[in-house]
Amino acid sequence: MSNMNKIEHSIKVPRIYKAASKIIKSVKEGGSLKNLIYDNKHTNIKGLYALVVKTLQKEDVLERLISESKILEKEVRADPWLIRILITELLFGRKKLGGNSKPVQTVLSYYDVLLKTLEDAEEEIGHFDSNQNQDVIPRYVRVNTLILRVKDALKYFQDEGWKLISLKGISDYDAFLNRISSLAEDEFIPDYHIKELLIFPNKTEFFQHELYLNGSLILQDKASCLSSWILNPSPGSTVLDMCAAPGMKTTHLAAIMQNTGTLHAVEMNEARYKSLCKQIEKNGITCTETHHQDAMKLNAESCKGVEFILVDPSCSGS
Incomplete structure (x- = not known):
């Protein structure tokens, strides 16, 4: 190993990033976020909590950023949980990374591709704004009718266990907006105007769904x-x-x-x-x-x- 590489590897990752990555991993394995945070001995508990919560909130878009940038495929020795924390800090947190450690330099080297992927994702499914009420903003998906008919998409989701909400009985657009704001976690509904646009509860994830992967579904906001x-x-x-x-x-x-x-x-x-x-x-x-x-x-x-x-x-x- 060259002297330069030795220097890079000897620079430690800031403690808050390492602590946050360990907490995220434990939470995903079933641990209690509150207990993990307050059992940690880090001096900046408030900052640690904010970074962990932000990473959890951005889970779906982080998976897309990681998948499309191929950062974990190319950087096989990287800690996947630490990478998630660093991307969150860089794109959604302080917008910069502390220190000059190897993991920090690795994520910074992917900045351009991560930012472009984020911009494209925001155009598809709306801005990932944590100040919005994420519990009431629905998830829109457009059926690619060149590959799959709308009626076949409806049947596919019903076969998966989703409950289709009919537009019949919804008198006007205000009533429609009220209905989509209260979708149960197993309900979906066609859009009021655009027949090929389907609406699901906010936290529904499609990045690994078969229909998204084969091009039958496109994640695209109504706007x-x-x-x-x-x-x-x-x-x-x-x-x-x-x-x-x-x-x-x-x-x-x-x-x-x-x-x-x-x-x-x-x-x-x-x-x-x-x-x-x-x-x-x-x-x-x-x-x-x-x-x-x-x-x-x-x-x-x-x-x-x-x-x-x-x-x-x-x-x-x-």
Whole structure:
């Protein structure tokens, strides 16, 4: 081992991170959070508690960040619980990491890919804001109708033991909002407006669900679905999506078009363009023509006969 490597490995991880990682591991194994916190001898109990609770609150998005960044696959010697604590601190806590230890340097080296994955996830399923009441904000999933029919998705979930709540008897949108705010942990309901959008209780996790992994389900917040639903391009038409990455609206447009016609998807940022292409491939889209360039510099010859244009720059990092 070189002298530099010896120095890196000799630098200790800050105690609060090590203590938090051990507590998280014990909690996931059935331990009492309160007892574990107050049995710990760390001098900053308040800070330790806040970091552990924040990590538990962000569990679902942490799993996605870890999965898509492949940090634990590439860093095989890393402590998975410590990695979770460090990512939480970097992205959701103090926004910086203390010390210069090997685990800290490892997580910092993945900062760009972690941040991009987080931005894409926020566009899909809404911002992960801990100040919001997480108990009443539902989880939305869009059925990819190019792979799975809505009625088959409903049956699939019912076969899993979910109870389907009918829209019949719900008189107006206010009544609908009241109903979704009180979903039981085993209930789900179709959206009031967008038939392919299903609503589940807030804490429902889909990152490891079979239908999500095979592209049949897309984790997409209702706000992200509205622009494509309002545009409603007809099958066989020619559509231009000017701010396409990471691809949620693009794939929704393709489904509305029944994968026919031509859908021009434009993105100028290289990293986001790659994410766009990945989404298109994963979700079985064949009607797209992707353009890695600035939408304002498109050549009319490359997008002939456009009938519908979607410009939704608020969700685009470009």
